[in-house]
Amino acid sequence: MTGVAKQGCRPGCGACCIAPSISSPIPGMPDGKPAGVRCVQLTDDNLCRLFGDPARPEVCERFDYDRELCGDHREQALTLIASLETASST
Numbered sequence: 001m002t003g004v005a006k007q008g009c010r011p012g013c014g015a016c017c018i019a020p021s022i023s024s025p026i027p028g029m030p031d032g033k034p035a036g037v038r039c040v041q042l043t044d045d046n047l048c049r050l051f052g053d054p055a056r057p058e059v060c061e062r063f064d065y066d067r068e069l070c071g072d073h074r075e076q077a078l079t080l081i082a083s084l085e086t087a088s089s090t
Contacts (some may be wrong), residue, residue, distance in 0.1 A: 007066045013074045014038075014046030016063050019081035021089075024057045026050075035085045046074075 021035040027050065028040040041049045041056075050056035069084065070077040 010070070010077075011072065012046045013070070014042050014048075015074055015077035016060075017042040017046070017048060017072065020085050022057060022059055024059055026057055026060075027055050030087055035082065035089075046087050058068055 017039040018062050019035060022032045024032055026032060026039060026041060033039055043049060048056070048060070069080055
């Protein structure tokens, strides 16, 4: 689309590393993580320690910014992803 900038992940957001459950093993979390629990690989400034590392779970590698899912800011992303998690687990 001409004239429309593609927005990417917001640096320091980390909502996708907190809100959803992840069933695959993560280094430091061999059983994955439950929804709402901060991933141990998420730094204090909400960046992934495993970004670009082959040890990063495939599900995390495939996750990409989506305006409908990530909203306009971090708090909105946390809420939207948590809502999707809740809907998919019922």
